[in-house]
Amino acid sequence: MPELPEVESLRRGLEEFVVGQRVRNVEVLLGKIVSGRGTKRTNDESKVKNFCAKISGKKILSITRRAKNMMINLERGGMLLVHLKMTGQLVYKSNKDNSTVSGGHPIQLSDNKLPNKHTYIIFTLEDGVLYYNDVRQFGYVLYFDSIEEINKLGHFDDLGWEPLDEGFTLAAFTEKMKSKKGILKKLLLDQKVVVGLGNIYADEVCYEAGVRPDRKVETLSKKEIQKLYNSIIRIIPRAIELGGSSVADYLLADGSRGNYAHEHKVYKRGGKKCFKCGRELNKSEVAGRTTVYCGFDQK
DNA sequence: TATATTGTTACACC
DNA sequence: TGGTGTAACAATAT
Structure with missing residues (x-):
């Protein structure tokens, strides 16, 4: 489940390998991936x-990110808007050496041939091939002639703060939380407030802040809001630094696994011992999502 | 074989 | 209006 740290890690990795390369050919194996958003x-x-005609022959100029969206910016203003949703992957394989990519990092795909049955787009570049894989087919890769075309859709209109941006201040976050009601976890998952948190990091943030994810936002003290804020701006960069979380169907740009999973304190740890107090972690459903927290350390 | 899984949107409801 | 809940999307692991 790529959340912001996974998307950002992927962006950084890909940037290093594909920027400057021209797209030689595009092959789409499942049309719906490139034909729109939603259901x-x-x-x-x-x-x-x-889609193929617009991209073929264009050079990749840069790769940027907004929330969990990635934009692959092409020559003459064109761009690809990529959303991985839950199981999307972009894997770059260099032609120069099948076992390595530029930078010398090993690509761990020897037992994972590409393309595979979940490969839906193949971008042939000058020095390698970029594959879009997506087991559950929820993600999309859309072409736009300009950023204005994306903006016309209102695609980014409702997105909240980037947790790494200067605009995301404690004061602004506090004010926002004070204006809201409802379940904390629902707010943390709401991309209209702060972008980038998904089910993993929402739980991790609550754990580190010592606040139960099922708390009502209107009952949070100023201090608790501050703790939540601090946890967000600490955990997100830390996870990016470690290359994101390793989950079964997510790979980094170089094919390796992220290392943040080793730091998960609660995600997927329901029934196991809390690292702080040793008591059994509580697993339940909060805001329609599987949620794990410590009933003792989180108030 | 039934169920849980999860990012996002759409939509019904109060 | 704002908040809640659920279905939909699809395939896989358990």
């Missing part, structure tokens, strides 16, 4: 044709 997508042949 009403279809395999639209004309959209697929347009």
